[in-house]
Amino acid sequence: MPDAEDDQPVGSHLKPSFSNLFGLFALPHVGLFYGGRTLAAIGVWMEQLATGWLVWEMTGSATWLGVITFLRLAPSIILGPIGGVLADRMWPLDLMRLCKVAVVSGFFLLTLLLALDLLTIWSLGVLIAFIGSAQSLANPANKAFVWHLVPKHWLPVAIPVGSITFNLAAFVGPAAAGALIAWQGVLTAYVVTLCLQAVFLAVLLRLKLPPNGEDNHRIADAGQIGLSRSLVDGARYIAHDASVRAVLVLHLLFAVCARPLIPLMPAIAVVLFGGGPQTVGLLTACIGAGAIVGGLWLASRSRVEGMAQLLLLFMIVLMTLVIALALVRWTPAGFVILFAIGACMIVRASGTQTLLQFAVDNQMRGRVMGYYGLFLKGGSAVGALLVGALADLTTLPTALMTAAVLGGAGLVAMSRSFLAAGRKVEALE
Template sequence: MPLPNAFRALAHRNYRLFIIGQGVSMIGTWMQTTGLSWLVYKMTDNSFLLGLVSFCGQIPAFFLAPIAGVLSDRFDRRRTLFVTQAISMVQAVSLVALTWTGHIEIWQIIALSAILGTVNAFDMPTRQAFLSDMAPTRVDLPNAIALNSSMFNLSRLVGPVIGGALLAEWGATACFLANAVSYVAVIVALASMRDLPVRVAPRLGRVSRGVIEGFAYAFGFAPIRALLLMIAMVSLLGMPISTLLPVFAKDVLHGEAQTYGYLLAASGAGALTGALYLAHRRSVVGLGKPIAVATVTFGLCMVAFSYSTSVPVSCVILLIAGFSMLLTLAGCNTLLQTIVDDDKRGRIMSLYAMAFMGTVPLGSLLAGSLADAFGAPLAARINGVLCIAGAALFIMRLPALRKQVLPIYQRAGLVPPITAAVEAVAELQAAPEDA
């Protein structure tokens, strides 16, 4: 496949600005995440509190994302992102001040994590829906989503490495300061955008009515429902493994902050590879099967990681796990944005944020509790087995889901009409003669 095809969404100037600004900001975010996780575990030596901090930082999305989705369909998305990025910068500056003066306490970390989680509950669905404003053609939108995932995971690869180095040399304060400064890049990028499409906001009445309509639309259509449940399962059972990485780095692999950074970087490198794979795909058609296989592979990787006592082996396993997890989550996001109606995009992206971010804190709390009671390896092992079981159910439903999304692909011009005839003939041949 020609290389330019993998980067075709970058032809849109606003999208280029977004990728650059958001990329710098996300590197800072991962540096802060690295420093914060290590600081909490160093202060408390308690895996439950490690999970609690993650829980408080992400649980607001579970409750607030549906409301944020309605607002995203009504209000200017760029202005919303201005506000969320500015508040996030203030949160990072607060961490810098507390750690610099030596007054940081665990309750303050929990409170600031909850504030950032509340901001992200509005930021994430708005940012995802904003992709369609920056790359407005349906042909380029899947590529824009894949490149956005590539940017996220490239920062996930670079951020922990730099964060681990800063952490080892100057402590967590340097990580928090770098994140605070990084928000300038995304704010400048948003301010530099021009000629964004003018959206006519739908008159939805009360916010509660918009929320109800969003849920009814999502869960009344089996493909959207299945994709959201797949995202929720992987986020609930698989994403919390990142919360336990400091435990694996320190207690299982007997390493220090740099080891923790290597583990995060290995997972990020695999995820970046998965994002580039999605970017090179010409179409979303046929993406369901790779998603199912990737979910099974991810579950197997979690089981294998739980038995590893070698840093190199653990990094290789996390490399594969990162690829598989990204392919599942970003692949489901790509399919969702392809089949959703434009006037409900913000609300469906809010449910995506609810499934992606909102279930992670529950999983982090569960994983932290299991790790505290039975050890981190067993917690990872149990979650891996459950991921495999959930993927098996998705595979069983896949043929029926394909038939339901086929008309949408045809209307979008992604599948030629002849495909419908082939599908119909195949269905007749597979049916019993007395039918």
């Protein structure tokens, strides 16, 4: 357990090397957990593409794509922080198990209604909101769990590898979903998604990693505080900790201005490149492929030093690439740009989580990760809704470029304060 590893060297004492990737998977439980989570993530990406294409077929509206994305992500505005409180009040693995049961149930009902030809845009929205609610409750526990899964000095490797597995799924899932939809229809993609989610539930139930004495003591202490007080304490902690606050504000900026690119991919494929579901899958898979390459590089780096500067640089490049994507109409160029966007996204995501894991106090870990999920999903929900609506009012390229320009301006405005906060976090390594 990490708390028992304080006498071990921390991240800077792991020499930069690709061999650290193999060393990580030699640790107990890591292979089983990441393997199951990768399968579930493939299902997540398949479902997102299938749902996006289904919505586009039903409505032909970028606004509806934004609405369904909002319904998927908006529950995190309330339930993300609550999930963070629960992750501090109970063993994260137990919370993940309960939420995964709800996710599997939601996918089963969605698949059944579609098979019976009873699914409407409204019932789809309700089920997506239910699934999103369960995922919002589980996300803080999922992110906090890595602290308990590996020793502290392995975190700069484990966090990027976790992102690699998710983005490996982003490479496989959309391509598979696009092919399945073109070959057999949306229903087949949903059936496969349901099976993959069920496999991860079985993995979570099999995983044997009980809390240690310190964890039990922390959980017991957290249980003595009311839910509302816990939420307020978490918010106050973020507000008063300059390092945590700066990282989360930059995280929110990305969520609102750049993250909507992914749920709007069906519209991008049709409007910018004149494609269909297979084009959607290939475009999204390019993001995943770029993320795999970027994640492998970041994991081999194996240290926190310089992470803040790296994160800021890659975010500036990311906003520039979104503008470039809005301007191109040649599909191969779109593939290359989205590959680079994927590499930037994984450095941003892994860098943000790494800085937070080292900055946050252990008793606040779940709550901070809850607000991390709130900022990501809530910000993405609002961003997708606004960018989708602006696309229908003007044009899709105009909407994408407007969001990216605003995001770039925000990065420049807060760069000095973020770098100062980053240096403080790096000193804790």
